[in-house]
Amino acid sequence: MSMRWDEEGTSAHPSMNGNFKMTIDRVTEGCRLMVKMGNSEDVREAEVLSIRKTPHGYKLYVHYIECNRRLDEWVDERALRLDTLKAATKNVRKGAVAPREMVTPIAETQLETSVGALVQDLPQKKMPTIQPPPARRPKLDEDEAPASPTPFLAHQVQPSTSVPRTSGSMSMVGHSEDALTRIRNIEMVELGRFRMVPWYFSPYPVELTRLPAIYLCEFCLKFLKSATCLRRHLEKCRIKHPPGNEIYRNDNLSFFEVDGRRNKFYAQNLCLLAKLFLDHKTLYYDTDPFLFYVMAEKDDRGFHIVGYFSKEKESADEYNVACILVLPPYQKKGYGRLLIEFSYELSKREGKTGSPEKPLSDLGLLSYRSFWSATIIEKLIEYKTTWQGNGQERPMLSVVDLSTMTSIRKEDVISTLQQLNLYKYYHGQYVIVITDEIKHVYEKMQRKIKVRIDPRRLQWTPRDWGKRKI
Numbered sequence: 001m002s003m004r005w006d007e008e009g010t011s012a013h014p015s016m017n018g019n020f021k022m023t024i025d026r027v028t029e030g031c032r033l034m035v036k037m038g039n040s041e042d043v044r045e046a047e048v049l050s051i052r053k054t055p056h057g058y059k060l061y062v063h064y065i066e067c068n069r070r071l072d073e074w075v076d077e078r079a080l081r082l083d084t085l086k087a088a089t090k091n092v093r094k095g096a097v098a099p100r101e102m103v104t105p106i107a108e109t110q111l112e113t114s115v116g117a118l119v120q121d122l123p124q125k126k127m128p129t130i131q132p133p134p135a136r137r138p139k140l141d142e143d144e145a146p147a148s149p150t151p152f153l154a155h156q157v158q159p160s161t162s163v164p165r166t167s168g169s170m171s172m173v174g175h176s177e178d179a180l181t182r183i184r185n186i187e188m189v190e191l192g193r194f195r196m197v198p199w200y201f202s203p204y205p206v207e208l209t210r211l212p213a214i215y216l217c218e219f220c221l222k223f224l225k226s227a228t229c230l231r232r233h234l235e236k237c238r239i240k241h242p243p244g245n246e247i248y249r250n251d252n253l254s255f256f257e258v259d260g261r262r263n264k265f266y267a268q269n270l271c272l273l274a275k276l277f278l279d280h281k282t283l284y285y286d287t288d289p290f291l292f293y294v295m296a297e298k299d300d301r302g303f304h305i306v307g308y309f310s311k312e313k314e315s316a317d318e319y320n321v322a323c324i325l326v327l328p329p330y331q332k333k334g335y336g337r338l339l340i341e342f343s344y345e346l347s348k349r350e351g352k353t354g355s356p357e358k359p360l361s362d363l364g365l366l367s368y369r370s371f372w373s374a375t376i377i378e379k380l381i382e383y384k385t386t387w388q389g390n391g392q393e394r395p396m397l398s399v400v401d402l403s404t405m406t407s408i409r410k411e412d413v414i415s416t417l418q419q420l421n422l423y424k425y426y427h428g429q430y431v432i433v434i435t436d437e438i439k440h441v442y443e444k445m446q447r448k449i450k451v452r453i454d455p456r457r458l459q460w461t462p463r464d465w466g467k468r469k470i
């Protein structure tokens with residue numbers, strides 16, 4: 001449900017009539033109401049996830065219904081359409097959200113903190129105190145830790161309910177409904193020459209969640225609390241590329257294979273960073289069973305991380321990608337497609353078919369659909385145009401053939417053909433139909449794809465992890 005703020009008219013805002021004070025008191029975590037979105041004139045139905053009292057009134061963290069969580073935001077109480085309030089239907093977990101009266105008002109100076117044009121006017125977040133979790137948590141260096149030690153991660157991200165897998169770079173389970181992990185906790189990340197506004201929660205040490213920005217070494221991904229600490233770190237840090245073997249280089253683009261067991265520090269830091277932009281994954285600290293394929297761009301200062309995908313050393317479900325990410329400054333430029341293409345090149349070398357771990361995010365689905373379509377259409381067109389059968393009839397091309405040629409799992413081939421409307425039931429069997437229209441789609445796609453993976457440049461031999469110690 002969405003409407004324009006203008007159409008509704010600010011005069012209808014309940015703050016204009018006398019019962020505003022009374023109504024705001026009825027707003028609780030879990031309730032729903034119409035809210036004016038921060039960066040537009042749209043008004044959408046939203047769920048209130050958290051409420052803070054500030055010297056200027058209330059701030060509310062809201063999730064817009066049927067929208068991706070990366071649009072969740074802190075809004076001013078004036079953005080609320082209080083006359084549309086619907087009481088909370090589900091029980092808010094005890095202890096997950098601080099009752100309003102327990103929240104300390106935020107100092108005015110803190111509210112005005114801003115770092116660069118990208119920073120939103122967010123209050124410093126004060127999380128409710130939760131029992132500190134058991135072992136294995138990322139740590140700030142001793143000399144970099146804040147003077148007063150605070151409980152570490154305010155939340156153990158590993159879900160307590162039963163899960164199919166309890167180790168891994170990230171699990172597909174645990175699209176957390178916990179109020180705490182539904183709230184973005186890091187305001188800004190500085191990585192190399194970029195500043196990025198995170199999309200989602202990531203379990204960085206709680207000390208860092210109170211800062212206007214956190215600073216990451218772009219080569220080893222160590223997180224630091226200030227630009228000064230980063231400067232000091234950079235004087236010592238000798239690494240100029242991701243750890244592990246460089247297994248591919250074409251012009252200035254490289255891929256490094258990072259073993260999650262041998263390079264635990266890097267792998268964990270990579271997962272923490274990635275979680276800021278991955279919503280539907282839960283972070284674990286056991287990176288041993290994973291390999292991380294990090295794509296980096298080279299210049300005279302070193303290899304700068306662009307994105308990565310992780311892959312289980314041994315996947316019972318034959319997944320060839322666990323998590324995939326392109327850092328926001330590099331998104332929508334074709335790098336996601338390159339990562340996906342690379343993952344299938346690895347599968348081809350392994351002589352296997354593969355598929356990404358489910359569920360896919362909205363952007364993941366778009367990217368995979370686009371890659372699968374382009375790859376399958378390419379094979380169909382190649383097949384149609386290159387057949388030299390010396391007058392013999394062309395043999396039928398099957399779904400299994402397409403799957404073998406591309407390493408795209410059979411089910412994904414079928415769903416792509418269906419989506420492209422190329423899979424038809426004809427005379428009692430399914431046949432693949434290549435239309436003229438699809439040739440135009442193919443030409444358009446070819447024009448769009450600027451860079452591709454060159455398989456000849458891949459220096460990599462698959463390993464049998466079953467025989468090795470993971």
Ligand SMILES: CC(=O)SCCNC(=O)CCNC(=O)[C@H](O)C(C)(C)COP(=O)(O)OP(=O)(O)OC[C@H]1O[C@@H](n2cnc3c(N)ncnc32)[C@H](O)[C@@H]1OP(=O)(O)O
Pocket residue numbers: 277278321322323324325326327330331332333334335336337338356357358359360361362363364365366367368370448
């Ligand atoms: C298995 C899993 O891990 S699923 C999780 C996937 N990862 C995430 O969601 C993390 C956050 N998102 C990302 O990191 C990136 O958006 C990725 C990796 C999904 C895609 O990377 P990008 O470099 O942006 O993708 P790329 O530029 O190659 O585009 C690939 C296709 O997706 C489409 N696409 C990508 N982003 C968008 C967007 N924001 N809006 C619309 N279409 C988009 C592109 O148009 C393109 O399709 P086309 O060639 O038909 O035009």
